[in-house]
Amino acid sequence: MITTTVRGAGPLYAQVRELLTGRISAGEWQPGQLIPSEMRLAQELQVSQGTVRKAIDELVAANVLVRQQGKGTFVATHDTHRALFHFFHIVGDDGNKALPASHVVSCRRRRATSREMSALALAPGTRGIEIERIRYLNDRPTIRETIVVPTGLFADLGKSRRCDLPNTLYELYEHRYGITIHRAEERLRAVAANAKDAELLEIASGAPLLEVERTALTLDGTPVELRVSRCDTRDHHYYSHLT
């Protein structure tokens, strides 16, 4: 494979994989879009189809690309299914799983805290947008969510009159700001409900809550969102599969 810039060592298929990743990361191929066929890519990059195939295989395994036999290969997109199965791990104790309805409580701009600056790699003094919302499961307020994103990437987020945000924010990030969340890290703790938690979730102050702190990252590893969810786990739990 010949490229203008010297691409470091490693196997050919890894170089092809990184090249494809770069094009997607740069927005050359948008989410949902059809990428060139394996044959075309092989010709363009002067490698065999099998090498392109191996590169694509790995990107499919990493949820970056999606194959559809007979149609082609597409850049993965954020839909309700992905939100539910890859980025929402709260399940009813009866096994039911559904995306909770959301109600925005507040939406404001403020300085980032030191925790937010370190988690999102922000310069001191950077301003962020804070969205607070309550999410309902079985018609009961179950999750109190505080979401912080830097103003730089999401300039006009929540500036419309009534903070009318969709339930699945990652679809909004993708369609409106061209930012695709690729993976996330979550840190879970048990905490005691404070007065505000108690009021919003209609529980006793001091009751145990599951706190999930999530950092969401783009394909190139940039952290773009810090989200803290406090969940009433009396009828629900967080599900994790270990391999």
Next chain:
Amino acid sequence: MITTTVRGAGPLYAQVRELLTGRISAGEWQPGQLIPSEMRLAQELQVSQGTVRKAIDELVAANVLVRQQGKGTFVATHDTHRALFHFFHIVGDDGNKALPASHVVSCRRRRATSREMSALALAPGTRGIEIERIRYLNDRPTIRETIVVPTGLFADLGKSRRCDLPNTLYELYEHRYGITIHRAEERLRAVAANAKDAELLEIASGAPLLEVERTALTLDGTPVELRVSRCDTRDHHYYSHLT
């Protein structure tokens, strides 16, 4: 590929994969053991090396096999590394990760509860072995663990004088009982510490604890252990990576 028993449809490599899985599951190839080379398997099964390779690729991805260039392919085994990186998700808030020391509190035989019977697919009235232990992180009691396994599979477990069990039980299951834990499901909740939790973990009664209920399964999907861990998450958290 010709086999005595008719193996259902599907691609050749999937049939090879299931055949290899079956041999491992049946104990024909033990954990840590070298399996035949790709060439030998290809000859034996009358398929190409590439087909065997694809089957093995998938089993490596599923942590069933491990390749070592120049040496061969081995059945995956439970060592300290796997315990720490695949089956232990509690991390210090400072980023430190270490297996906690364990102290067995009690070890007894009793009837399984209905919860245990459903989680482990046991017949009513089945007896189980219950191990209770405290695990220490930074020299402080941090996790209270209750482990239940059926007596059928682990006949003499904990019958030695002083319940002297190793820190990583899955290594014991593998070496002593020929049972390999392949994957696990965890359900997390926040709960309030009861009197016993408070005493053993040296915290206030009612303090929030992270409860992790784990079902551990073998390669063929049989559940063999139910483990409930109650964790003091004031200085630690449960880490989860989403893709």
Next chain:
DNA sequence: GAGTGGTCTAGACCACGCT
């Protein structure tokens, strides 16, 4: 029928571990 990904094969050469 043309184009796509999915499977299967065969062969070449490389990198590594052992003896």
Next chain:
DNA sequence: GCGTGGTCTAGACCACTCT
């Protein structure tokens, strides 16, 4: 030097989608 897995290639045929 030999056997192992790791990479790369080339070509055949199948299954699916769309026109």
